[in-house]
Amino acid sequence: MSHWKNGHIAPFGNMTTESIVKASGQFSTPIYLYDETVILQKCKDVLSMPNAHGLTVRYAMKANANRALLQLITERGLHLDSSTLNEVCRAHRAGITYDKIMLTSQEVPLGKDREDLESMILEGLTYNICSLQQLDLIAEFAVLNQKPMSIRINPGVGAGESVTRNTGDKYSSFGIHLANIDKVIQKVNETGLVINQVHVHIGSGGDPEMWRDNIDRELEITENYFPNAKIVNLGGGFKEARMPDESSADIQELGAYAKTRFEEFENRTGRKLHMGIEPGTYIVANAGYLITSVMDEKWSGPTGFEFIILDAGMESNTRPLLYGSRHPFYVISKDGKLLSSEFDLNSMKSELDFRVVVGRCCESGDSQSLDYQGHIIPRNMADPSVGDLVVIGGTGAYCAAMSLKNYNSLLQPAEVLLRENGKLQLIRKQQNLDQILENEIDI
Ligand SMILES: Cc1ncc(COP(=O)(O)O)c(C=O)c1O
Numbered sequence: 042m043s044h045w046k047n048g049h050i051a052p053f054g055n056m057t058t059e060s061i062v063k064a065s066g067q068f069s070t071p072i073y074l075y076d077e078t079v080i081l082q083k084c085k086d087v088l089s090m091p092n093a094h095g096l097t098v099r100y101a102m103k104a105n106a107n108r109a110l111l112q113l114i115t116e117r118g119l120h121l122d123s124s125t126l127n128e129v130c131r132a133h134r135a136g137i138t139y140d141k142i143m144l145t146s147q148e149v150p151l152g153k154d155r156e157d158l159e160s161m162i163l164e165g166l167t168y169n170i171c172s173l174q175q176l177d178l179i180a181e182f183a184v185l186n187q188k189p190m191s192i193r194i195n196p197g198v199g200a201g202e203s204v205t206r207n208t209g210d211k212y213s214s215f216g217i218h219l220a221n222i223d224k225v226i227q228k229v230n231e232t233g234l235v236i237n238q239v240h241v242h243i244g245s246g247g248d249p250e251m252w253r254d255n256i257d258r259e260l261e262i263t264e265n266y267f268p269n270a271k272i273v274n275l276g277g278g279f280k281e282a283r284m285p286d287e288s289s290a291d292i293q294e295l296g297a298y299a300k301t302r303f304e305e306f307e308n309r310t311g312r313k314l315h316m317g318i319e320p321g322t323y324i325v326a327n328a329g330y331l332i333t334s335v336m337d338e339k340w341s342g343p344t345g346f347e348f349i350i351l352d353a354g355m356e357s358n359t360r361p362l363l364y365g366s367r368h369p370f371y372v373i374s375k376d377g378k379l380l381s382s383e384f385d386l387n388s389m390k391s392e393l394d395f396r397v398v399v400g401r402c403c404e405s406g407d408s409q410s411l412d413y414q415g416h417i418i419p420r421n422m423a424d425p426s427v428g429d430l431v432v433i434g435g436t437g438a439y440c441a442a443m444s445l446k447n448y449n450s451l452l453q454p455a456e457v458l459l460r461e462n463g464k465l466q467l468i469r470k471q472q473n474l475d476q477i478l479e480n481e482i483d484i
Pocket residue numbers: 101104122145208242244245246276277278279319320321322323438
């Protein structure tokens with residue numbers, strides 16, 4: 042698959058070398074640059090996932106909670122999955138009503154937070170009960186106000202792209218483990234609480250077959266324990282290929298499987314279940330590019346490496362350090378010539394060699410090319426000059442949102458959206474030093 046045709050950086054998008062160079066001139070690097078065309082296409086694709094009795098897609102806003110992106114995505118008909126009360130508030134401040142938001146959280150809101158949560162639920166927020174304590178906290182209120190609740194179950198089997206992204210097995214504290222189902226049933230029976238949604242999220246970016254197996258597991262849980270459930274939420278986690286040698290989950294195929302299983306469930310039980318999913322990565326990962334400038338070059342001797350030093354690194358894209366994730370590199374000269382792309386190395390005539398991309402942080406782990414144990418893995422790419430651009434692809438999800446902000450007092454980069462009409466729109470300003478310091482207090 043080529044990710045670079047006729048000057049376009051991705052086969053499905055609008056991103057070009059020209060727009061990248063223009064953005065780097067208009068806003069100083071580093072910049073997160075997002076392709077609206079890709080995001081809209083992804084929303085369309087996911088909404089067309091086959092289903093038996095209706096589908097609600099919730100964008101997992103933890104992937105990228107920029108206000109403009111939340112607006113763009115929800116305007117296309119997606120709802121939201123949020124992980125904290127603050128995320129709910131953030132979405133609400135972006136103009137999204139509570140009835141389009143679900144809260145799935147490790148938090149146990151108390152005091153003012155609890156009051157806030159209750160009023161949000163009264164205004165339509167879906168609360169996903171994730172622990173026995175949360176169940177105790179909310180049951181009476183829910184029954185009194187006739188608000189059905191969702192419940193997150195840990196099925197005991199999960200899958201993630203790395204061990205740290207598996208949220209469905211015994212090593213994971215997310216949701217109420219199936220081992221505790223008796224306590225849930227007891228509470229439901231005692232209080233008359235209505236559970237109308239069963240939710241399982243087994244992890245992020247894992248084997249699609251495990252995602253498919255979870256459909257059966259979750260339907261079985263629903264059939265055995267939740268007679269009032271009307272919605273089965275299968276979670277997010279679709280694997281997106283960021284690198285040329287990776288492959289994405291086939292959501293049409295997964296949807297077709299789910300549709301069959303939901304139909305069989307109906308034939309068996311007479312119950313028509315609505316399907317829910319909540320992808321984050323799938324919607325935004327490949328829409329994002331981190332645009333950096335080459336600041337310096339170094340060499341660590343004949344048995345060492347050629348280093349390219351960029352004006353962004355682990356503080357702006359932490360995923361390589363955190364997970365050993367790989368992101369594709371594109372090298373673009375100052376005047377907009379594509380010098381190398383990891384998607385088209387065979388057709389590149391420039392001086393390709395194995396090099397190491399590092400950032401500005403005072404950390405040996407500040408490299409964009411690490412394996413999962415933190416070893417540096419050199420990558421084949423052109424030899425850029427100081428001032429050229431290195432573009433790091435696949436950085437729309439869990440990069441701006443999950444970066445090590447302000448380490449070494451480095452500023453959060455600006456976020457820019459390449460609109461469908463080719464215009465560049467600033468959607469978050471670059472942070473300034475005053476903003477880093479504003480909450481500090483003199484001794
Ligand atoms: C409950 C829940 N839903 C959805 C997601 C989104 O996962 P992904 O970005 O892999 O689609 C996550 C990610 O951690 C999650 O915890």
